[in-house]
Amino acid sequence: MSFATPAPTHSEPAPRPASLRALFWSFTWLALQGFGGVLAIVQRELVERRRWLTREEFVEDWAVAQVLPGPNVVNLSLMLGDRFFGLRGALVAMAGILTFPLLGVLLLATLYASVQTLPVAQGALRGMGAVAAGLITATGIKLIPALKQNVVGTLVSIGSIAITIIAIAWLRLPLAWVLLGLGGLTCAWAYRQLGSLTAGRAT
Numbered sequence: 001m002s003f004a005t006p007a008p009t010h011s012e013p014a015p016r017p018a019s020l021r022a023l024f025w026s027f028t029w030l031a032l033q034g035f036g037g038v039l040a041i042v043q044r045e046l047v048e049r050r051r052w053l054t055r056e057e058f059v060e061d062w063a064v065a066q067v068l069p070g071p072n073v074v075n076l077s078l079m080l081g082d083r084f085f086g087l088r089g090a091l092v093a094m095a096g097i098l099t100f101p102l103l104g105v106l107l108l109a110t111l112y113a114s115v116q117t118l119p120v121a122q123g124a125l126r127g128m129g130a131v132a133a134g135l136i137t138a139t140g141i142k143l144i145p146a147l148k149q150n151v152v153g154t155l156v157s158i159g160s161i162a163i164t165i166i167a168i169a170w171l172r173l174p175l176a177w178v179l180l181g182l183g184g185l186t187c188a189w190a191y192r193q194l195g196s197l198t199a200g201r202a203t
Contacts, residue, residue: 015051016084020092023084026050027077027096032104038073040135043143052080055146065181073097120187152186152194 017023033041038064047058074082074097081093108190115121140161147157163182167173 017052020085021090023081024092026094027081027093031073031097031101040139042073043139044077046080055143056149059143059146059150066155068184094105151197152190153193156186156189 001031030041030045031038033045041064041151043058047055053061059081061076062072063073065079068075074094077093077097078090081089081091083089085092112121144158147149147154150157152160158184164178166184168175
């Protein structure tokens with residue numbers, strides 16, 4: 001027997017936070033889970049557990065949040081808060097994502113200052129880095145099926161992913177240039193594809 005929340009049908013409204021208080025604590029809980037791999041936590045909480053976004057909507061919103069300046073998850077919280085409750089929702093969601101993690105980071109920074117030279121602490125941080133990389137990679141693989149409905153097309157999307165990995169991880173190109181160059185080309189291709197779809201429907 002499964003106790004998972006059923007996916008909304010076309011006749012049912014999509015789930016959403018019941019109040020500003022619910023929005024605040026939802027993003028607070030999300031932030032407190034995001035040790036090293038916030039992308040995996042955000043995707044699981046917003047798409048799989050709360051179902052505030054579909055997988056396709058999450059990919060699109062996360063792409064916008066990643067391109068905008070600032071932390072990705074903060075950008076996403078502002079976007080969703082505004083979508084649900086307007087400006088008040090944006091401020092409440094941002095407060096939820098930042099307040100308790102900020103206090104926690106200040107506390108941990110104070111504690112870490114006293115042990116940062118110990119080999120045990122340095123080894124633990126290296127291990128956490130490997131786990132964080134694994135979480136991000138696993139989430140990226142999980143979201144690949146959502147690209148099937150992307151107007152860009154699966155092959156172009158996968159090709160863009162591969163070129164991005166090569167450009168940043170191997171060639172060590174600056175992220176800004178990769179976003180402007182490859183991102184601009186991909187946007188132009190998406191615009192062309194949308195134009196073709198519109199022309200096809202018109203005829």
